[in-house]
Amino acid sequence: MQAAIMSGPTSAGRRSILALMQSRLAGGQPLVAGMAGVLLVHFLGAFPSKDFHIDLSFLLMSMPILGGISTGSGAVGGTAPIVVMVDLLRRLEGGTTLFGLRLSEVFGLTDIGVGVVILAFEYRFRDGLFGLREIDERWFPDPK
Numbered sequence: 001m002q003a004a005i006m007s008g009p010t011s012a013g014r015r016s017i018l019a020l021m022q023s024r025l026a027g028g029q030p031l032v033a034g035m036a037g038v039l040l041v042h043f044l045g046a047f048p049s050k051d052f053h054i055d056l057s058f059l060l061m062s063m064p065i066l067g068g069i070s071t072g073s074g075a076v077g078g079t080a081p082i083v084v085m086v087d088l089l090r091r092l093e094g095g096t097t098l099f100g101l102r103l104s105e106v107f108g109l110t111d112i113g114v115g116v117v118i119l120a121f122e123y124r125f126r127d128g129l130f131g132l133r134e135i136d137e138r139w140f141p142d143p144k
Contacts, residue, residue, distance in 0.1 A: 071128075
């Protein structure tokens, strides 16, 4: 089907038809996200409502934003720095001794840290860590 579209009379027409096809395919993403939520609830059986609260949603949305929301590599690659940072900040949030200095409890340190990191990375890397191209497109460019 794509070959038939590409053999059309004008390149503008081809691009508009391909854009229409891609927008139709993107319309199924909310359906897939809803199905994932249903499967998670089915797997858990019983769950508290806090599992779907703003804290978890904020962390889940920060991962693709940090990595780059336009690529799959960005969504996966943005997960690692967020997970490591959240783990470190949660350990510090309850209060600890660091280099002989006693730090008191700071509630919400994890959320503040994630927000600051997103702001810093978006200021420096406008399109996320991975930009607009997938990893394989960067490492193995098409020979022309």
